[in-house]
Amino acid sequence: MSGVEDRISRVSQEQKDTDLRREWDHLAAEVRRHRDLYYNQEPEISDAEFDALFLGLQQLEESHPELAVPDSPTAEIGAPARAGSSFANVEHPSAMLSLDNVFDEAELRDWLAKVPAQRYVTELKIDGLSINLIYREGKLVQAATRGDGHVGEDITENARVIEDIPHRLSVDSPFPVPELLEVRGEVFIAVEDFSAVNELRQKAGGKPFANPRNAAAGSLRQKDTAAVKARRLRMICHGLGASEGFSPEEQEDVYQALVSWGLPVSPYNQVVDSADAVIERVRYWADHRHDALHEMDGVVIKVDSRAAQRTLGNTSRAPRWAVAFKYPPEEVRTTLLDIQVGVGRTGRITPFAVMKPVQVAGSLVEKATLHNQTEVRRKGVLIGDEVVIRKAGEVIPEVLGPVADKRDGSERPFVFPTLCPSCGTRLAPQKAGDADWRCPNTRSCPAQLSSRLESLAGRGVFDIEALGSKGALDLIRRGILKDESELFDLTEDDLSSSSVYTTSRGGINAAGKKLLDHLRKAKTTDLWRVLVALSIRHVGPTAARALAQRYGSMSAIREATVADMAETEGVGETIAKSIAEWFEVEWHQELVRRWEHAGVTMTEDRTGAPAQVLEGITVVVTGSLDDFSRDSAKEAIISRGGKAAGSVSKKTDFVVVGANAGAKETKARDLGIRILREERFHILLDQGPAGLD
Structure with a gap:
């Protein structure tokens, strides 16, 4: 190589090094800035965006180790306390480490292969x-935030008003209270409390929080302990720091001791004995992440043996014996372009957000529910806001709240309509105090009628596959149906004026023939399904089943008094009143008469019905069963007179567990409730509780 070429090569390499250093400087500065916003202020980007930013910095350092300086953000924990904070800085007895993350099953299996263990704890x-x-x-002497992992902010007085945090540890425990105990936990606001917390904040003149995590962080750093208490903060413990006089052998022992001392531990923790079982838990919670009482974005996997934990040790920022599997983001930000309203089958007017399309939970989202006008006010969203949205599986996404700091003054409030957007009728609450406003034109409002037709055609009701939203609207708009009372009287001649159920030459098409065939078959069904199909407010499958079983016919239900119906298990006064009021309307009576005349079931067929061996028995089914789907298991319980509950409580008699049963099985064991595997469930269905003895 000539001297000129050598100089050119050196200059080129120097330029590459300079460009790499600039890229590192930029990424490092962004990671530090957003980490400080997350821990000390209000985040500007989502967790997923920060994870991508942090991963980019890690990958750059792995490719170019010379960039990985000792004070790189990839070696840091948390963020230093804010300058000028009103809380004093305190040093933790032992470092509060962070966690390394994995983002797919392949990465998780790699980690499990590198960290083999006899047992893992999933949290x-x-x-x-x-x-x-x-x-x-045993006395609480200090509470602090994470800070930079070594020094945090002293929030002791605020911690004292969180009900989950005991001021003194219970001495009534099989584990002696240690001289020193450093407990790590997470403070949060339960999902069910978030709207109420935001409403309280707005009444006090504050901006609404974008999500529960921001609400918890903002609450814990207030100086007014009374205001902190009003925020409904909760806490769950997830580990230990330093301790004196306490040497547990396993992580599970740690949690048992914490519970015995009066400290809260997650009911969702589970010990498993293989890598495959860890993967099963991760898959289970991917489908049930919104079953938890708090926001969660992943599963933490820990080696259970404390001796193995000590052997594996830590890096500068994270333990080698634990990792966090993080799910794809369900929470993203986008622009709220408009707020419109929809009309439901009972006339309920529901505002919904129209947003700039954004990918969330694996699909493109551009609409999200806002529930009712009261919720719009509680959430504090304005048209034009940047908003935080969340999508749970296939459920319609929900707007959590605005990013209020991003407002520029161009945003405008939503004005709730006074007239029905479908038929023009004046809107009003059905009763004084109702949060929902409704269109009172129940019989003729096209939107309501279309929704009712779609609902009664559903699989859980009449199962009329050929009657979808397009067909329902066509039958209404062309005047073929005045209302659903005429549905079972439809003929080929009636359908001849339809654009959906006819061919281009005017004859009835395959969809039309299928519709008429399904209507004939739908007439012979269960009485409870017919009751659901009437779209009576508050009447769902549970109440309909109970009423059909008790009264045996539509005429008997109609003639029953409110007081008598209210005594039916699963009904109550509200549903009973709603049924009585529905039957007082003349066109409702006509609807029932026409369906009966057309041959639709109006009496309960009890021939061949199973023996009522589960009368008075409450059963919860959790996990995956071989011989039953969730719906068929519920049907099997109810048809035998039992109650199929969705949650475990002291009133539960049996809990049937299948694969990946999860927290309900744990709670059943804690409450001492009898647990059945699938083969014993079959015996329970055949013989009742007596058959299990």
Whole structure:
């Protein structure tokens, strides 16, 4: 190589090094800035966007190790406390480490192969604010935020007003109270409390929080302890720091001791004995992540053996014996372009957000529910806002709240309509105090009629596959149906004026023939399904089943008094009143008469019905069964007179568990409720509780 070429090569390499250093400087500065916003202020980007930013910095350092300086953000924990904070800085007795992340099953299996163990503990990754509690001789002496992992902010007084945090540890425990106990946990606001917390904040003149995590972080850093208490903060413990006089052998022992001392531990923790079982838990919670009482974005996997934990040790920022599997983001930000309203089958007017399309939970989203006008006010969203949205599986996504700091003054409030957008009728609440407004034109409003037709055609009701939204609207708009009372009287001649159910030459098409065939078959069905098909407000399958079983006919239900119906299990006064009021309307009576005349079932067929061996028995089914779907298991219980409950409580008699049963099985064991595997469930269905003895 000539001297000129050598100089050119050196200059080129120097330029590459300079470009790499600039890229590293930019990424490092962005990671530090967004980490500070996350821990100390209000985040500007989503967790997923930060994870991508952090991963980019890690990959750059792996490719170019010379860039990985000792004070790189990839070696740091949390973020330093804010300058000028009103809370004093305190040093943790031991470092509050972070966690390394994996984002798919292949990465998780690689980690499990590198960290083999006889047992692992799987825990939900709570999306809240980390807290460090110090107990000396059983007395709470200090509470602090994570800070940079070594020094946090002293929030002891605020921690004292969180009901889940005991001021003293219980001495009534098989585990002696240690001289020193450093407990790690997560402070959060339960999902069900979030709207109420935002409403309280707005009434006080504050901006609404975008999500529960921001609400918890903002609440814990207030100086007014009364205001902190009003925020309904919760806490769950997930580990230990330093301790004196306590040497547990396993992570599970840690949690048992914490519970015995009066500290809260997650009910969702589960010990498993293989890598495959870890993967099963991760898959289970991917489908049930919204079953938890708190926000969660992943599953934490820990080696159960404390001796193995010590052997594996830690990096500068994270333990080698634990990792967080993070799910794809369900929470993203986008622009709220408009707020429109829809009309439901009972006339309920539901506002919904129209947004700039955005990918969330694997699909493109551009609409999200806003429930009712009261919720729009509670959430504090304005048209034009940047908003945070969340999507749970296939459920319609929900707007959590605005990113209020992004407002520029061009945003405008939503004005709830006074007239029905479908038929022009004036809107009003059905009763004084109702949050929902409704269109009172129940019989003729095209939107309501279309929704009712779609609903009664559903698989859980008449199962009329050929009657979808397009067909329902066509039958209404062309005047073929005045209302659903005429549905079972439809003929080929009636359908001849339809554009959906006829061929281009005017004859009835395959869809039309299928519709008429399905209507004939739908007439012979269960009485409870007919009751659901009437679209009576508040009457769902549970109440309809109970009423059909008790009264045996539509005429008997119609003639029953409110007081008598209200005594039916699963009904109550509200549903009973709604049924009585529905039958007082003349066109409703006509609807029932016409369906009966057309041959639709109006009496309960009890021939061949199973023996009522589960009368008075409450059963919860959880996990995957071989011989039953969730719906068929529920049907089997109810048809035998039992109650198929969705949650475990002291009133539960049996819990049937299948694969991936999860937290319900754990709660059943804690409450001492009898647990059945699938083969015993068959015996329960055949013989009742007596057959299990």
